[in-house]
Amino acid sequence: MKKLYSILTTALFCMLFWIIFVLQDINLLKLDSQEVITGIIVSLIVAYFTHRSFIKEDPFWMLNFKRLGSLIAFIPIYAYELYKANWDVAKRALSPKLNINPGIVKIETEVESEYGLAMLANCITLTPGTITMDIVEEEGKNYMYIHWIDVAATEIKEASNTIKGAFEPWVRRIFK
Template identity: 55%
Template sequence: MKKTNFMSLISTAVFCFICWMLFVYPAFNTQELLVGALVSVLVAAFTARFFIHEKALYFFNPVKLFNLIYYSIVIFVKELFKANIDVAKRALSPSLPINPGIVKIPVNMKSEYGLALLANSITLTPGTITMDITEEEGNLYYYIHWIDVATTDSVEAGEAIKGTLEKWIRRVFD
């Protein structure tokens, strides 16, 4: 089991406290802030070793934080909207034009957090499910179940499925 250092504990407590404040947003009073701080420190004491793997103050970099927020609000929402429209067209079409299959796509990412975020982003967009992440000969690959396999070429399929998601996630985590 990984030992928790002090900076990881502080970073996790600050993150938990920010989440606490977002949950109790209209009710900012002294009691809420004190209870939130206490709960945040307690949660951080038990979870910091699982939450922070490498750089404890990573998201306190304004550029990384801005890129994460921009990815979450603009990039992912745009890709989610496009995928929803595509799946809705297929579902409402009388002929139901689907060609389901599993494709293997390459992933150019170093961070475990980035790999997880990309896999979850792909899975959350309708029409695709990330089934597995494998490493073969030093390269990372996702196995994706795709509702309409347009190509079996792994690079082309990767571009169609990942779109701009991977580029923006690398800006945040790599």
């Protein structure tokens, strides 16, 4: 039964993306029944072959209103952090003296799920000035190796707090 729910949830996700892409080209109200049926069939076929990669545990994990609310609340927080990082990198790039101290630091994270680690790594990488190079598990803890444009701290705890900042608590809320 869990497999069926996993396939259906993945198919629903695929169908939603299909609708989003179709809306760009045509009016949703003018959809032909053949197009809708084809979209459903293709979504089910794709879901059948990909559901194991997409759904690991609970097929309805994102339908939890607390998680969905946390994801929506995270968007402006991420936008603000992105703005700050862009401003910092722009100041460094436009200053006459190139004020950088690049290096690779190891940070510790309390995020445990694969999706959460991927989201945290992407948040860090998409923020200018940092790139996530690797995620490793050592002695039951997760660590990330980050290339940082201006290494302000080399100790794991201090570097972790500076780099993952506001991201980690929100990612943990979303993927707990």
